[in-house]
Amino acid sequence: MDVEALRTFVAVAETGQFQAAADELGISQQAVSKRIAALERHVGVALLVRTSRGSRPSLDGQVFLPHAKQVLAAVEQAERAVRPGSRPLRVDVLNRRISPAQAVHRFYRSRPGTDLDVVTLDTENAAQATQAVLDGTVDASFRAVPAGQVPAGLSAERLLDTPLDILVGPGHPLADAPRVSPAELVGHRIWIPGIRPGTEWAAFYQALSETFGLSIDALGPHFGDEALMDTLADSASLATLVGSGDRYVWPRNHDLRRIPLHDPTPVYPHVLLFRTGDQHPVLTALRDHLRTTTPPAPHDAWVPDWAGH
Incomplete structure (x- = not known):
């Protein structure tokens, strides 16, 4: 599973906008769309509901969101553990x-x-x-x-x-x-x-x-x-x-x-x-x-x- 795709899904779920997520992550809106599409293909369900006013997590997306956040937190912890100076x-x-x-x-x-x-x-x-x-x-x-x-x-x-x-x-x-x-x-x-x-x-x-x-x-x-x-x-x-x-x-x-x-x-x-x-x-x-x-x-x-x- 692509960690950056997880990070993008969480950003869209929290901001409610593909463009806002793109601005937060420093990537294009097109890249956001591609990452979300790839993630949804990987898990086999639609994670976001698109509306004229933005996007929100689907029922499956609501179940998936806290797990995605836990994975991202674990990745951050793992990265911190091996950064120069973070260990003896x-x-x-x-x-x-x-x-x-x-x-x-x-x-x-x-x-x-x-x-x-x-x-x-x-x-x-x-x-x-x-x-x-x-x-x-x-x-x-x-x-x-x-x-x-x-x-x-x-x-x-x-x-x-x-x-x-x-x-x-x-x-x-x-x-x-x-x-x-x-x-x-x-x-x-x-x-x-x-x-x-x-x-x-x-x-x-x-x-x-x-x-x-x-x-x-x-x-x-x-x-x-x-x-x-x-x-x-x-x-x-x-x-x-x-x-x-x-x-x-x-x-x-x-x-x-x-x-x-x-x-x-x-x-x-x-x-x-x-x-x-x-x-x-x-x-x-x-x-x-x-x-x-x-x-x-x-x-x-x-x-x-x-x-x-």
Whole structure:
């Protein structure tokens, strides 16, 4: 059933005149007549009685009119529900401890009451997250994806480069260093439990390892971040890597040391993926916020070749 024909019937029924309905709808009187005729053919009854003084609903038209109004009200409600800004912006931040989640939280604090839905998708890799954005499961996702792997229909903006820190316990040989270069990590075991083959972070750490000759592994079970902190505190040889914007908490007596990397500074290139042309006002505001508040990448930044520069 043609919604515009329904809208035209209601306009004629309420104004009593084809011309008045045409003026109200911004169409010609001939178009009004065609829509009414098509609607009457569709329902199989005459909905209007034409007189020299105008038109009024027939008996069938009187029964039909309230239902037509309900349909139009439902259509309007459906349209309102998906207009840009009418629902929360749904953003995938990958992990609530890491830099994208913290950046989105700072954005929210700068604009209290912003309609946001922050999620962590249960996806295996960037390709699945990309598909979720395409499908509309989420409006945007922070991922590290090569420009050549962004499919048609999506835009990608590299808005958040996160420098890496090394995290060690108090007994580690590098525990008292103010800064550490990747070259100084050679020969030290770097344990990052939870790296899954086929993920963008696995590709990142593989490139980091191959470029600087580092020993990075994910051997053994991953019992969570708290267990990782416990293990680091008790170890004189184990280290891990975390983003400078990542938020981890550990007991004071662990005395863990978070040491910036430099010369060069490896950075994790978070790209914001979103549907091309998406006009959601919160997405626009989030992108503007990240552009203006995110610190520039370090002058000695290193990223994998596939991330671009």
